[in-house]
Amino acid sequence: MNNFFDIYKNIVGLIIIISIVNINCSFSQQDPQFSQHMYNTQIINPAYAGSRGYFSLDLLSRTQWLNLEGAPRTTSFSIDTPIGEEERMGIGLSLVRDELGPSINNRINLDYSYSINFMFAKLTFGLKAGINQLNIDFSNLNIYDLSDPVSQNDIDDKIKPNFGLGLYFNTEKYYIGISVPNLLETNYFDEINFQNGFSSKISDKIHYYLIGGYVFELGSNLKIKPSTMFKIVDGSPLQWDASLNMLINNYVTLGVSYRLDSALSFLSGFQMSEKLFIGLGYDYSTTIIKDYNDGTYEIIFKIGLFNNKTIITPRFF
Numbered sequence: 491m492n493n494f495f496d497i498y499k500n501i502v503g504l505i506i507i508i509s510i511v512n513i514n515c516s517f518s519q520q521d522p523q524f525s526q527h528m529y530n531t532q533i534i535n536p537a538y539a540g541s542r543g544y545f546s547l548d549l550l551s552r553t554q555w556l557n558l559e560g561a562p563r564t565t566s567f568s569i570d571t572p573i574g575e576e577e578r579m580g581i582g583l584s585l586v587r588d589e590l591g592p593s594i595n596n597r598i599n600l601d602y603s604y605s606i607n608f609m610f611a612k613l614t615f616g617l618k619a620g621i622n623q624l625n626i627d628f629s630n631l632n633i634y635d636l637s638d639p640v641s642q643n644d645i646d647d648k649i650k651p652n653f654g655l656g657l658y659f660n661t662e663k664y665y666i667g668i669s670v671p672n673l674l675e676t677n678y679f680d681e682i683n684f685q686n687g688f689s690s691k692i693s694d695k696i697h698y699y700l701i702g703g704y705v706f707e708l709g710s711n712l713k714i715k716p717s718t719m720f721k722i723v724d725g726s727p728l729q730w731d732a733s734l735n736m737l738i739n740n741y742v743t744l745g746v747s748y749r750l751d752s753a754l755s756f757l758s759g760f761q762m763s764e765k766l767f768i769g770l771g772y773d774y775s776t777t778i779i780k781d782y783n784d785g786t787y788e789i790i791f792k793i794g795l796f797n798n799k800t801i802i803t804p805r806f807f
Contacts (some may be wrong), residue, residue, distance in 0.1 A: 520723065521671065521697045522564040522588040522595075524552055525747060525755040526771045527719055527731070528807065529790045532568045533584050534699045535669035536601035537616025537658035540572035540580015542794070542805050549791040555775075555783035560591040570601065578605045580614075592630040593645075596623040599652060599671075611661045618654035618671055622694070623647060650674070650694075664704040665807055670696060698722040705806050713737040715806055727751070737806055743769065752776060759790065767792040 524530060530550045531538040548568045555561035570582030582601035587594070599620030606613045626645040656669035675696055703717030714736045721729040733747030735757065745757035753776055759769030773786035 539582035
């Protein structure tokens with residue numbers, strides 16, 4: 491029975507590899523996926539930089555499909571702070587490392603935002619600029635036929651520029667954001683061999699994001715925040731995430747979310763101090779792949795340096 495199970499795990503692993511490189515067709519590289527995306531919003535929307543009003547550091551590490559060989563592993567780190575006397579501008583730095591099978595994609599970006607203040611709201615424009623680095627080493631795979639043209643086309647430290655835009659509108663109660671974190675549809679690799687009929691293309695596709703949420707205060711010790719995210723990529727199904735988080739006594743955060751036709755997620759988090767939040771997320775797959783892995787985990791660390799400001803209640807978005 492164990493051997494039978496191992497065979498099926500290998501088959502699923504093969505499906506992941508095929509999703510990286512295909513013969514006689516194109517491969518469009520996807521942006522990294524996070525279930526608790528509301529805890530690293532700056533990664534997808536540069537207009538979020540500086541919006542919280544203090545210097546902050548965010549770390550989110552995701553291990554997808556635990557114990558499935560070649561499954562995605564992603565880590566994001568971002569820092570941001572408001573600048574200027576009126577704090578209308580914000581700057582930030584974001585780093586992402588995304589591993590999938592034999593591929594490693596590293597991204598580093600600078601983020602800049604500028605806000606226009608209204609009576610009870612703020613509209614922020616954001617710019618993102620940086621570089622993407624891609625490596626694919628097929629020697630990390632168990633290749634049956636070494637003459638296969640796929641195995642002879644490694645990608646070594648391919649670096650391409652990145653440029654993105656974002657809008658972020660918020661009040662004390664709700665927010666909505668629209669962003670395109672990478673406007674450049676970049677080709678990392680493009681080869682056609684007419685003799686053997688082999689073709690291969692690896693490129694980035696443009697991703698469009700729409701996020702929104704509202705905070706309901708139910709008494710002095712309970713806040714509930716429904717939120718959503720839509721991700722649109724040409725040639726891929728619409729991704730829709732809907733979540734419901736609650737903050738209890740400004741200390742404990744509990745949440746549940748659903749990704750359409752993909753996963754059900756759960757979150758628990760703790761405001762350890764005025765400056766430190768720690769959270770743990772778990773995804774339960776709703777597709778057949780749930781039979782071949784031990785779930786998906788996300789670990790969240792948020793550190794805020796408040797510049798001597800007194801924070802009565804922590805930010806809930």
